[in-house]
Amino acid sequence: MKSAVFRVAILALVVSLAGCKKEKEETDTTKVPGFDISSLDSTAKACEDFDSYANGGWKKKNPIPGTESRWGAFNVLDKENKEVRLKSIIAEIAALKDRKKGTEEQQIADYYQSFLDTATIEKRGLAPLKPYLDKINAVSSLKELAALAGELQKIGVTGAFGFGVEGDLKNSKINALYQGQGGLSLGEKSYYERTDSSTVNVRKEFVSHVDKMFSLAAFTDATPGKTILDFETKLAKHQLSNVELRDPNKTYNKMSFEDFGKLLPDFDTKTFADKQDIKADTLIVQNKAYLQNLNALLKATPLATLKLYTKWQLLSRFAGYLPKSFDQEDFRFFSTVMRGTKQQRARTERAIRSTDGLLGMPLGKLFSKKYFPEEDKKKVAEMIENVRTVYGERIDKLTWMGDSTKAKAHKKLKAFTYKIGYPDKWKDYSSIEIAPDKLFENVISASLYGHKEAVEKIGKEVDKKEWGMTPQTVNAYYNPLNNEVVFPAGILQPPFYNRNADDAINYGGIIAVIGHEFTHGFDDQGSQFDDEGNLKNWWTASDRANFDKLTKKYIEYFNGIEALPGFNINGALTIGENVADLGGLTLAYYALQKSLEGKEEPAPIDGFNWKQRFFLGWAQVWHMNTTNEALRNQIQTDPHAPAKDRINGPLPHLKEFQAAFGCTPGTKMALADSAKIVIW
Template identity: 75%
Template sequence: MKSFYALQLPLLAAVSLMAACNSNNTKEQAGADTTKVPAFEVSSIDSSANPCDDFDQFVNGSWKKNNPIPSTESRWGAFNVLDKQNKEVRLKGIILSLAEQKELKKGTEEQQISDFYRSFLDTTTIEKLGITPLQPYLDKINGIQNLADLAKVAGELQIPGVPTFTGFGVEADARNSKMNALYQGQDGLSLGEKSYYERQDSATKNVRDEFVAHINKQFSQAGFKDAEPGKTILDFETKLAKLQLTNVELRDPVATYNKTSYADLKKLAGDFDWDAFTTSQGIKADTLILQNKAYLKNAATLLKTTPLATLQTWMRWQLLSHFASYLPKPIDDENFHFFATVMRGAKQQKPRMERAIRATDGTMGMPLGKIFAKKYFPESSKKKVSDMIENVRSVYGERIDALTWMSDSTKKMAHKKLASFTYKIGYPDKWKDYSTIDVKPGTLIENLVSASNYSHKEALDKIGKPVDKAEWGMTPQTVNAYYNPLNNEVVFPAGILQPPFFNADADDAINYGGIIAVIGHEFTHGFDDQGSQFDADGNLKNWWTDADRKNFMGLANRYIAYFNKIEVQKGFFINGALTIGENIADLGGLTLAYYALEKSLKGKPEPALIDGFNWKQRFFLGWAQVWHANTTEAALRNQIQTDPHSPARDRINGPLPHLKEFAAAWNCAPGTKMSLADSARVVIW
């Protein structure tokens, strides 16, 4: 499950703050992008590399040499290139067209998109206002006299998304997936994960030193008079980090599901004024689901024993940091320096217009998505992807039947879950109406707050109500896909259904190695270490025999140990336990896609060679080109510590040695790096 932040943020997938109204006034015309893209660029290959020693280098070596990371990025790969095209070309065209129109009707998606975009570009007003848009919140923080005041103000700050030590979210109840419930989770670490406060290597120590200097500079820029704010905040967050679960522990859906009455929460962590905290947010719930009882009790005690002045300094920091990229240039630039340069290795900010496009997408994602889908995702593509999904479902059923480590009784339940999978393709069938959000030119911070207020109220209204299974967790233009175990559904936005993932002009082998493997990946999430704990109805319920579960975890633990040995940088190894869900999904997705391709070719003539490669080889070329990427050292370190996905290179080279089909396709002799002995291979699904 995803970590929890402010109330308006769901627990499984990032949802845009806004959705669509009507788009009758848009000048954009419907129709698919007909630009043809090569199925596979042979020029990407480094022919000096041996595919059986380093498949990533063989397939992508020349691409990586010729595509250095742009100075504005920390990672540059297939996802980033397509995301840039979606946002800085396609969405840009939509937004600029709307921005040219005058007297747009208040509350329409056109007016909201146009005025938000223009408010981000209005740097004259932003510089003139300084931090005055934050003053109402600063006054509340400055006026805190006791812990009850602090709890009330912290709750009020949650509404626009400013973090504190804990946060609430609304999502389907994991043990009653038809009804929404209120969840609680840990929060408040500016560096994102507790390992940043604990590791003693020089790179991580440098991040902490830079963090202190960054806070000191930001406070000076804002005119705050707190003494040694950087040291104060690092010391407090270090204490808070010691109380928190690791990102591996957070992966356990059983241990982090603790349904509790609100009255018992108040008894459990009585050092914190929960009534003040929840009432100021408008939260009313008799029960809620706690992530970690010990954390709440200990964190409440930490707040009680921490000087009030320290907590006020921390709250000022959280407020300033949350809005920093929307404030005057010196504050914005320093925020970029630390979080983008120090933490991830990006060297310079994107141009203001490009940032305005992305900020508008981040806040107006669904209205933009409605127009994007109409223009760039033809209805015919839904049918194609639907057929692909059913193909994968069929092959998955055959794979389940062939398993030797699973009993017939558990196979029966696995088939039931597989048959119950639902899917969403491209874009929502119904669009929400956010016309009451007040977006105006020249009021950037207020526009952000208005959107947050609306989403906060929407979340409040869901508590205790039936789940709307038509709701989407990603915008249509997002270059990604997801599996939601609570709905037992796979979701494929239009944004990812483009080359190199899905290419209507490509041969089947390339598409099976791309989009079919992506589909298989998401299907397999329903049967990874987390998803496998949810039943066909999306409830957290065991459907395994004890022996079968032991067999599954035995295979998973072998795969964890395998990835644990991969050193990405000196002293930084992949965390196999953190990445196991994604690694299982990659292995499963590749396996399903390969056998789906093989099944589709039965009874047909052998496909002709293309660029000298047979269909088996091109399948793996298709997989590798999806993951080609260059990444900064800082971004790699950050990914290893915080991200449940393995680095791109290891999503290529990591699973392939476990597929005998890969070794056969490339004639890899025993003992080569990309070939494992049968006894060492992990085959799960």
């Protein structure tokens, strides 16, 4: 079931994401440099543009591959994890004889084969979609459409709104049913509102894309692209922006299912839910006004248009599993037009990624066993506790927070739990039917499994041991409902964590990442949840006002950064990640300083002292080249600031950085003390 509600705070947008750690048996003899000095650009000045100074050489040597829209540390490591390590695992499984049906080996090998079986995919054409298309064509009323929409939701075909299941924000121990907005093909309402030439062109290309897809399918509908764009534009008008969606107090509206139905009197919400096997007396509605406006829109829209829209959502959802012509056109618009990616990956590489997307946990079990040594897990646990200690010391020194709130902040910090590497228990996926020659049915089977799993959680106790990412994922996250930080094995490799690097590089890398996730517990969203993970105010009014004043200044600071002509960073959208970056850097720096107490100061390496290398470690994590298209998309849809600004953005606020590189007042990387923002 696709959730449309609250999300965990993650480190980075999961794109194809860096490093090059070898297999365990190779790491004893093969060392990855802590920081490669060839990444530097000596013509740039550290105090004017630290990203260019620290990463200019790397950027020149690492242009964006044609198969990518961005290329940086995350991407490189993600490619290594998937196209080398997972590929090796899948190859070993595929070579096994007599794989028993229902085993993870059978599922992985047969799904991989089904994705590569292009001859069968071409031969079948649109036949797999025909049963669903027939049902759409047969719809004769809005009530019948509601029933069909419910059925389609089970297989991941979204509509104007949908359901999700996760912990109740105000009772985090119990899973609740949520309702959230959806149905925008372009992802965010700003794409339907902006009038700049690049966004106007995206809308124009979208119309052409829909027309082309309908033509390939031999559908006879007139002007489908224009009709769908017009409908989605009306839909977008009533939706909350991605900034408004950040406030959980505004989007938490608990009500009876009966009252929910009254918001959509002309849409049969009961049948819509029944078709999804959902049984719930209450649910949490994201925005009541949206549903009321949606009801009016659905009632006023011709049924033929709603059926056309449903047909489009179905076609778009499964385009990547259909014959080559559909797959290529889907790639052309969503990857090339929207993100600037020039060419598709090879089919074998895409097969690996598709298998990972569908059977990520079974693959993750094998990945963890082969590539994540137990000693690394113990080392990361020690790092986490070091960050916890320093965070407590930082809280004690805050001048803008009173003793009462500090005591509760300490309580929350003490209650933080963490997961490292991989789950302690693994789910049973044996009920997912996978065949080597039925790609479409394989995807349907996995979708139905995920939907059933989610529905069965409603009203039941939250499983605190469950993971929200697979072990091979190059990312990390904070979950406010569990008050936990999670670090998959996939990110615990160079350049984030390098067992062969000096402490300064690792503290600027993985320790800053750990500090980043800890700080999410105290950012604009996480700070609204208490030590038990419940949406509950634990602040005094004056302390909250002080915190809001600081974050408002930081929002305004990032609002002033122009990432591309006419496209400034949205400070309100990125505030959570920006606060986490600033906090993570601060915590990591002082954790490093604390680790050196009573010891001889480390000798410089490659001419850089430990303070300078700490910041080089941070810059190395975020080195990245990005297409303009991807950058525009990121600014409008992503709560993360562009990579360059995750480096240059927080550093001018850190006196520690200016001291390390001798930055004087008046340089771009040295703000006046009165302009510096220190939150945590």
